Amino acid sequence: MSSVDIAIRIRGLEKVYRMGTEKVRALAGVDLDIRRNEFVAIMGSSGSGKSTLMNILGCLDRPTAGSYELAGKPTHRMSASQLARVRNQEIGFVFQSFELLPRATALANVMLPLIYSSRYWLSARAMARKSLERVGLAQRMTHRPNQLSGGQRQRVAIARALVTNPSILLADEPTGNLDSKTSDDIMMLFKQLHAEGQTIVIVTHEEDIAGHAHRIVRLRDGRILSDHPTADDPTHQTYLRLAASTAASLAQGATA
Amino acid sequence: MMLIPRIIFQTVVLALQQIFANIVRSILTTLGIVIGVASVITVVAATDGLQKFVLKEFATIGASKVWVFPRMPPGQRDRYSWRQLRITVPEAEGMLDRCPSLIRLTPIVEMSTSVSHGDVTKSVATVQGVNSSWHLIEDRDILQGRPFNSIDDEQRLQVCLVNDKAIEELELDANCVGQRIDVGGRSFTIVGVVETKTVSPMFGGTEAVSEVYVPFRTALTLRPEPRMYIIAQTRSPELFEDAREEIRFYLRRSRDLKPDEPDTFGVQAIEAVISQFKRLAAGLGVFLAGIVAISLVVGGIGIMNIMLVSVSERTREIGLRKAVGAQPAVILLQFLVEAVTLCLVGGAIGLALGYMFIGVLKFIPKSPLADAGVPFWAVLLSVGFSAGTGLIFGMFPAIKAARLNPIDALRHE
Incomplete structure (x- = not known):
């Protein structure tokens, strides 16, 4: 695994919150590598530290200790202003509650990250259009969030996350506010984006949602409990085939 | 960027x-x-x-005018009487020669006396004695007849100027030049009518009143020891400071004031007020x-x-x-x-x-x-x-x- 392929490299990551006099260790030393074009689900019960990890991955929060390199850049050493630039250019973040600007149209919402990068308005508009087309909302560009369904809103949010062409797409419980049919649609969208080459990390507590990913990282009490590929992972499929044939040959050998 | x-x-x-x-x-x-x-x-x-x-x-009052008037020095009431402080005729007559910043001046004798025309009598009217420079200093148009000249003054002629308010109050003819009125018991011939200039009441001006003007020296024959002040005109408005010093020097000498004694007169210009x-x-x-x-x-x-x-x-x-x-x-x-x-x-x-x-x-x-x-x-x-x-x-x-x-x-x- 060469360093060029590494999207995220985390070593000894810790996060301690102070609740009054009490200290809460939300993350107690996490090591994690995520390659480019991986589709990873982070799972865990509430209080496991999965959201804390996600916020640090999204550079929305800073670790207490440890290192986090995003596309080779050491974010744990960056200033608030440098982190803002990383959030703008390297990360697309999808929130559980969408976080759209209520008075702005879908197009204006998707353009928002581009406002904060040095792009001209017209090219920003064209990029936002393309991004909305990519999530299948070409017909809803001038609608405001209250004129859109939940699934459409989350699609707008995903279009906004994709518009800067980020290194990683992070989604924190992206289907948490959606019904199961819409959830499946959104997950299909994620799979499609992944198939187009996008690196995706989602946080969820639902097994069937996590099942869409190719790798599941389980957290408990701020530590990684398990980290293994799912049935959908092509490498995993190879492994399963191998295991099956091995098992079959073993079985043959046993009967022989 | x-x-x-x-x-x-x-x-x-x-x-x-x-x-x-x-x-x-x-x-x-x-x-x-x-x-x-x-x-x-x-x-x-x-x-x-x-x-x-x-x-x-x-500006209507005039920017280059200087007033010279008697003034009681503060706290000196026991020492001087108002009578002593009066500006005298020789003081007024000598001032122009001694004060080069002044271009002209007129002493003004102000007196209250009765004025009558036929049966109409105004028992208290303001009559002012002025010389011919008054016309230039006050810049008031002559509506009828003629202004005063130096002969009126030198010969102490019994002539007078009136304004339109006086014409109205004394029931004179509209064209009153040549008519005669009694001023302080003497008969005067009206030689001209002057326009009335009023200052807004806000600045102490009053409604137009009857005005009667007689030549300065003629006025002296009515009041041998008159109360008098002087209106002078400087050659230009900015010469006021010079004019004041010249007038002070001249009047202090003529009044024999010692260096430590305060002025017994005032010199004021509209410029200073402005x-x-x-x-x-x-x-x-x-x-x-x-x-x-x-x-x-x-x-x-x-x-x-x-x-x-x-x-x-x-x-x-x-x-x-x-x-x-x-x-x-x-x-x-x-x-x-x-x-x-x-x-x-x-x-x-x-x-x-x-x-x-x-x-x-x-x-x-x-x-x-x-x-x-x-x-x-x-x-x-x-x-x-x-x-x-x-x-x-x-x-x-x-x-x-x-x-x-x-x-x-x-x-x-």
Whole structure:
């Protein structure tokens, strides 16, 4: 695994919150590598530290200790202003509650990250259009969030996350506010984006949602409990085939 | 860097959207600024109008005139009697030769006496004895007949000038030149009619009254020891200081005053009063504008208040903007621009209101503010002040917004 392929490299990551006099260790030393074009689900019960990890991955929060390199850049050493630039250019973040600007149209919402990068308005508009087309909302560009369904809103949010062409797409419980049919649609969208080459990390507590990913990282009490590929992972499929044939040959050998 | 002007433009658009989205709240918020700017503009313009009005009045009195009159030195009442302080005829006659800054002068003998024409008698009328220079100094037109000349004075002729009010009150003919009236028991021939000049009552002027003028020396035959003052004219208005020193030197010598004795006479010019008035008016204007500016500060606190509300109301929005990559400085700029825009819009409305007030005041008939104008510095000052208010009072909420941690802001309910 060469360093060029590494999207995220985390070593000894810790996060301690102070609740009054009490200290809460939300993350107690996490090591994690995520390659480019991986589709990873982070799972865990509430209080496991999965959201804390996600916020640090999204550079929305800073670790207490440890290192986090995003596309080779050491974010744990960056200033608030440098982190803002990383959030703008390297990360697309999808929130559980969408976080759209209520008075702005879908197009204006998707353009928002581009406002904060040095792009001209017209090219920003064209990029936002393309991004909305990519999530299948070409017909809803001038609608405001209250004129859109939940699934459409989350699609707008995903279009906004994709518009800067980020290194990683992070989604924190992206289907948490959606019904199961819409959830499946959104997950299909994620799979499609992944198939187009996008690196995706989602946080969820639902097994069937996590099942869409190719790798599941389980957290408990701020530590990684398990980290293994799912049935959908092509490498995993190879492994399963191998295991099956091995098992079959073993079985043959046993009967022989 | 291209980013900054574009961000400013976008934040201005955003701020305007915010203002229009909460239009009622915005109006109420900027009310303080609106009232503040409107009152600054009104007060400054009113002061300006009043000053122009007063200066015009002063100009009618005359800018190069010098008054010389007896004056009791303070605390010297036991030493002098008013009679001793009177300006004497020789003093008046010698003054022009000794004071090169003066171009002409007239002594004025003022007396109250009865004036009658036929059966009509005015028992108390003001009769003034003046010489022929009086016409040039007072600049009053002769409507009929002729002005006084030096022969009238030297020969002590029993001639007089009247104004139209006197014609009316003494029931003289409209064309009264040649008619005779009795002044203090003697018969005088009217040789001319002078126009009446009045000063606004605001400055001690009165309604037009009957005026009768006789030659100076003729007046002396009516009052051998008259009460008298002198009106002189300097060669130019700025020579007043020179003229005063010359007159003081001359009168102190003629009155034999020792160096440590105070003047027993006064010398005053309208110029001195004007400059004093200008200083007073400027001071008054600044003082009033200062008081009114307090309302701008109060308005600024209102802006700060609403900006703080806006920051906590939009904490999630700030969090989102940060999450998608807004620099802290850009968030700071956004809220500053919003506060400044709010103040500037308020300032513009205030400016318009102020101009409206002044417009209304100007149209009041006989308004002393007819010439009121809003000086450019007042516009700059109030617009600058409202923008400054926005900057200063917007700074605190803006810094608060810029310092928010993105994740804390996003979790805000």
